[in-house]
Amino acid sequence: MCLGLALITALFSASIKEYLIVQAKPSLSELEEEEKKLEQKRKNAVDEIKSLKSDIQSVEQKIKELQGAKSNLQAYISQLDAQANDLTSKIQAVEQKIEEKAQEIETKKTELAEAEAEADRQYELMKKRICYLYESGEQSFFVLLLESENMSEMLNRAEYALQISQYDQNMKEKLKEVKDTIAEYKAVLEREQEEQKALLAELSSQKEAVNKAIHAKTQEIASYQAQITTAVGEQGSYEAQLQEQEELLQKVQTQIAAVAAAKAEAEDGDGGASGFAWPCPASHRITSGYGEREAPIAGASTYHRGIDVGASQGSAIVASAAGRVTTAAYSSSAGNYVVISHGGGISTVYMHASALYVSEGEKVTKGQKIAAVGSTGFSTGPHLHFGIIVGGNYVNPLSYVN
Numbered sequence: 001m002c003l004g005l006a007l008i009t010a011l012f013s014a015s016i017k018e019y020l021i022v023q024a025k026p027s028l029s030e031l032e033e034e035e036k037k038l039e040q041k042r043k044n045a046v047d048e049i050k051s052l053k054s055d056i057q058s059v060e061q062k063i064k065e066l067q068g069a070k071s072n073l074q075a076y077i078s079q080l081d082a083q084a085n086d087l088t089s090k091i092q093a094v095e096q097k098i099e100e101k102a103q104e105i106e107t108k109k110t111e112l113a114e115a116e117a118e119a120d121r122q123y124e125l126m127k128k129r130i131c132y133l134y135e136s137g138e139q140s141f142f143v144l145l146l147e148s149e150n151m152s153e154m155l156n157r158a159e160y161a162l163q164i165s166q167y168d169q170n171m172k173e174k175l176k177e178v179k180d181t182i183a184e185y186k187a188v189l190e191r192e193q194e195e196q197k198a199l200l201a202e203l204s205s206q207k208e209a210v211n212k213a214i215h216a217k218t219q220e221i222a223s224y225q226a227q228i229t230t231a232v233g234e235q236g237s238y239e240a241q242l243q244e245q246e247e248l249l250q251k252v253q254t255q256i257a258a259v260a261a262a263k264a265e266a267e268d269g270d271g272g273a274s275g276f277a278w279p280c281p282a283s284h285r286i287t288s289g290y291g292e293r294e295a296p297i298a299g300a301s302t303y304h305r306g307i308d309v310g311a312s313q314g315s316a317i318v319a320s321a322a323g324r325v326t327t328a329a330y331s332s333s334a335g336n337y338v339v340i341s342h343g344g345g346i347s348t349v350y351m352h353a354s355a356l357y358v359s360e361g362e363k364v365t366k367g368q369k370i371a372a373v374g375s376t377g378f379s380t381g382p383h384l385h386f387g388i389i390v391g392g393n394y395v396n397p398l399s400y401v402n
Contacts, residue, residue: 035259035344038252042345042391045249052242059235063228070224073217080214087207094200101193108186115182119175253391254399256344276320276400277367279350279386283311287383290396305394306349306387313354313382315373319364320348320386320401328360334385335376340364345392351385352376 026034278284288308319340326347327339336353354374358364375382388397 031259035256038256038259039345042249042252042256045245045252049242049245049249052238052245056235056238056242059231059238063231063235066224066228066231070221070228073221073224077214077217077221080210080217084207084210084214087203087210091200091203091207094196094203098193098196098200101189101196105186105189105193108182108189112179112182112186115175115178119179249391250393253345253393254395256346256390259344276348276388277318278401279317279320279348280309280311280315280373280384281318282315282373283309285310290398306351306385307397309384309386311373311382311384313373313375315382315384316369317350317353317371317373317384319366319368319370320388322366323348323364325358325360325362325364325370328356328358328362331377333378335379336371336374337377338370340370345390347389349385349387349389351387352379352383354382 286307287310288304290304290307292304317338321340321342323340323342325338326341327337330336334351336356337349337351338353338356338358339347339349341347350371352374353371354376355372356370357372358368358370364370373382373384386397386401388395388400
């Protein structure tokens with residue numbers, strides 16, 4: 001930054017008027033050269049701001065996509081958790097069935113052992129009876145029959161002997177049937193138990209696969225979260241740089257305004273030291289300053305981008321500096337208003353007029369009457385709202401007018 005700009009910037013914050021009184025005034029050519037340099041600096045800052053905003057938008061989109069992917073994974077993991085819980089319930093149910101089959105098998109083993117023991121006992125009894133009959137021989141049998149007192153008794157004794165033999169045969173078959181039934185049921189239970197064990201192995205395998213998937217997706221979520229954290233850090237860095245560039249742009253615009261004001265004074269010595277004249281000669285009473293405030297009426301702003309000058313209805317409103325009228329119209333909020341461009345990115349705004357005396361495209365001179373004080377638009381009474389725009393942003397008008 002050259003010495004002239006440094007002096008202008010440093011002393012402009014105190015006031016242009018003080019600077020011009022204390023320091024030697026730069027020449028018009030020096031001011032024009034300084035204005036070109038500042039305009040380039042302003043352009044660079046604007047370009048950097050656009051680039052940073054684009055970067056921030058890209059990072060925000062990336063964060064949004066990462067958060068969406070993370071959210072989808074979390075939903076998928078919730079589904080996997082539900083599957084794992086369902087498999088756990090099924091595994092527990094199968095394990096319970098396996099345990100029940102094991103108990104039933106043990107019961108059938110006991111019953112089979114008891115049936116085998118009974119068969120053995122009956123077999124021993126049958127052997128004793130057979131041995132007795134064998135040892136007694138046929139003679140004993142015939143003697144038994146001959147000793148019968150009559151034919152009926154003989155037949156009864158013969159029938160009894162046959163019944164004993166038949167009983168042994170039936171008992172043998174019955175015990176065999178019981179043993180076979182128990183053995184068959186035991187085999188069925190063992191097959192069912194093996195089937196349940198196979199089902200348990202399958203369910204356990206499925207649960208292990210689900211758990212592996214949950215672990216893998218959890219790692220993916222951690223990866224997405226790490227990327228989100230990095231992107232948020234980038235966003236914060238971009239936003240910090242953006243704030244620096246916006247502050248720089250504001251300073252440059254203030255410097256441009258200072259140079260423009262100095263140029264205006266060099267070209268036209270009338271009015272205030274800044275080159276901008278007071279816009280309402282009839283009154284210097286400021287009823288609302290620049291910046292934060294409570295809205296004086298519904299629809300009015302809470303951040304005042306200008307100053308309100310209280311004046312009587314119809315008082316003259318004059319152009320603060322020479323320039324071209326870019327707007328002369330009416331709006332529901334501003335009422336009748338005028339905007340004048342003065343070059344160098346500087347415009348002045350005059351609102352709430354009762355009448356307009358200029359039209360769009362008209363050139364005006366400094367101090368020329370352009371409108372009359374009124375109370376149109378959002379207004380609580382007759383006054384002039386006066387604002388100054390530098391590089392597209394409103395600034396405090398008191399930095400330019402006394």
